[in-house]
Amino acid sequence: MAIKKIGLQTVKFQNPPSIISTYTIVGPKEGEGPLKDYFDYILEDDVWGQASFEKAEAKIQEETIKAAITNGNLTNQDIDYLLAGDLLNQIISSTYTARQLSIPYYGLYGACSTMTESLSLGAMLIDGGFADKVVCATSSHFSSAERQFRFPLEYGSQRNFSAQWTVTGAGATILSSTGDGPYITYATTGKIVDKGIKDATNMGAAMAPAAIDTLITHFNDTGFSPNDYDLIISGDLGRVGKAIVLDLMKKEGYDLSNLFTDCGVEIFDSEKQDTHAGGSGCACAAVVFNGYIYKEMKKGNFKRVLLMATGALHSTTINQQGESIPGIAHAITIDINKD
Amino acid sequence: MENMTNKEYQQYAEKKIPKPTYFKNMLMAFLVGGIICTIGQLIRNWLFNSGLDEKAVAGGTSIILVFIGALLTGLGVYDKIGKIGGAGAAIPITGFSNAIVSPAMEHRTEGLIFGVASKMFIIAGPVLVYGVSSSVIVGILYLLLTKGR
Numbered sequence: 001m002a003i004k005k006i007g008l009q010t011v012k013f014q015n016p017p018s019i020i021s022t023y024t025i026v027g028p029k030e031g032e033g034p035l036k037d038y039f040d041y042i043l044e045d046d047v048w049g050q051a052s053f054e055k056a057e058a059k060i061q062e063e064t065i066k067a068a069i070t071n072g073n074l075t076n077q078d079i080d081y082l083l084a085g086d087l088l089n090q091i092i093s094s095t096y097t098a099r100q101l102s103i104p105y106y107g108l109y110g111a112c113s114t115m116t117e118s119l120s121l122g123a124m125l126i127d128g129g130f131a132d133k134v135v136c137a138t139s140s141h142f143s144s145a146e147r148q149f150r151f152p153l154e155y156g157s158q159r160n161f162s163a164q165w166t167v168t169g170a171g172a173t174i175l176s177s178t179g180d181g182p183y184i185t186y187a188t189t190g191k192i193v194d195k196g197i198k199d200a201t202n203m204g205a206a207m208a209p210a211a212i213d214t215l216i217t218h219f220n221d222t223g224f225s226p227n228d229y230d231l232i233i234s235g236d237l238g239r240v241g242k243a244i245v246l247d248l249m250k251k252e253g254y255d256l257s258n259l260f261t262d263c264g265v266e267i268f269d270s271e272k273q274d275t276h277a278g279g280s281g282c283a284c285a286a287v288v289f290n291g292y293i294y295k296e297m298k299k300g301n302f303k304r305v306l307l308m309a310t311g312a313l314h315s316t317t318i319n320q321q322g323e324s325i326p327g328i329a330h331a332i333t334i335d336i337n338k339d
Numbered sequence: 340m341e342n343m344t345n346k347e348y349q350q351y352a353e354k355k356i357p358k359p360t361y362f363k364n365m366l367m368a369f370l371v372g373g374i375i376c377t378i379g380q381l382i383r384n385w386l387f388n389s390g391l392d393e394k395a396v397a398g399g400t401s402i403i404l405v406f407i408g409a410l411l412t413g414l415g416v417y418d419k420i421g422k423i424g425g426a427g428a429a430i431p432i433t434g435f436s437n438a439i440v441s442p443a444m445e446h447r448t449e450g451l452i453f454g455v456a457s458k459m460f461i462i463a464g465p466v467l468v469y470g471v472s473s474s475v476i477v478g479i480l481y482l483l484l485t486k487g488r
Contacts, residue, residue, distance in 0.1 A: 045376070151432035152462075155438065155439050155441040156422065156424075157418075158421070158422055161357040162358065208352075213340065240352075240355050244352065247355075248340055
């Protein structure tokens with residue numbers, strides 16, 4: 001019997017897993033953004049001595065996970081599972097990272113929702129009694145994403161104002177059955193929501209309906225209201241998606257205006273850094289959460305946060321065949337108290 | 340949200356996108372395109388004055404502009420020109436050069452055959468296919484219409 005499930009799509013953890021260590025590595029552009037002081041390591045060169053952008057991304061993820069493990073005073077043998085994913089075909093960044101680590105590995109694909117997908121599953125593994133320590137990680141790289149989804153870097157094209165900028169970086173979280181918090185107390189698993197947006201340069205609008213669906217379900221399932229949170233933050237809806245969520249949530253009777261924002265909006269200064277609608281990519285939610293939010297929670301500045309990474313689960317092939325972009329959003333409650 | 344149909348949502352979302360700066364884009368395309376064409380004209384005049392005939396001048400001008408486009412792509416400058424100039428940078432032959440050289444550079448990591456050579460035409464390929472095809476169709480029409488004259 002699913003004794004920990006509440007409502008339609010939410011799990012309430014009986015022994016909420018604790019976050020015991022995090023680490024973030026970001027690229028040079030992210031290291032010039034407004035959150036630069038929260039990142040653990042800023043690369044001077046986004047290739048990092050590797051022969052390709054794909055290899056660089058794998059190295060970024062690998063070094064991030066290693067540092068998170070070291071930060072937690074642990075070794076690879078202490079970790080029961082590695083849950084990781086990324087944007088590249090066949091999630092190569094995560095798999096080639098796992099090749100180096102010899103930790104039992106589940107590869108995930110949730111596109112940019114991977115951070116909360118991995119944290120939800122990691123927390124379930126621990127509270128289910130299947131693991132004591134789990135690493136949840138994800139990465140993305142501007143240049144490897146550009147060549148897979150868009151144009152060569154040196155091609156002279158113009159970007160739409162709704163387009164977003166893939167974050168270069170990686171974030172890793174270590175969850176443990178013991179620890180003094182912050183804790184993951186609830187996880188609301190998202191459904192695929194697709195309102196028919198086909199424009200791959202407008203991911204924010206494609207993912208916003210999924211975010212709204214998950215938010216409303218989360219409030220219904222848990223009985224929380226928005227004011228129970230100090231911060232509600234989505235993964236990479238960007239400016240366009242954030243505006244849609246604020247507007248449509250208001251029509252549904254939820255006023256989020258003072259406590260809702262988006263990692264993609266926060267990570268760059270879109271005027272100075274020319275990132276149009278904001279950041280995107282798996283690393284967007286990963287570095288903002290493992291850097292900014294986690295550190296602010298440790299200081300006690302946020303007591304309860306709803307983190308909701310959002311994903312656009314399409315591919316260029318099916319998009320060219322005329323299909324629209326399915327969106328998803330997974331939400332987790334992170335609390336400095338266990339209950 | 341649930342009572343909004345897909346069509347209603349798409350129309351709603353469309354309104355949330357910031358409007359492109361059409362006038363600025365057109366002005367910049369005019370200026371950048373104009374500058375590139377003026378440079379082309381200067382090259383043309385210089386080649387004429389060097390004593391080349393019409394056919395050699397046309398070929399020579401294209402060759403030099405393609406070289407400049409490729410060089411600026413390699414130096415990492417043409418993408419910036421393209422960002423400012425838009426169609427003004429894409430339509431001249433320097434833009435065509437950029438469309439071929441940029442994927443060739445990008446895919447160098449996958450080797451000379453499956454990388455550089457096979458990915459070289461991913462952007463320019465459609466232009467070549469439809470450009471050449473339409474020139475053949477126009478040529479046939481011209482032949483049919485002017486036949487016997």
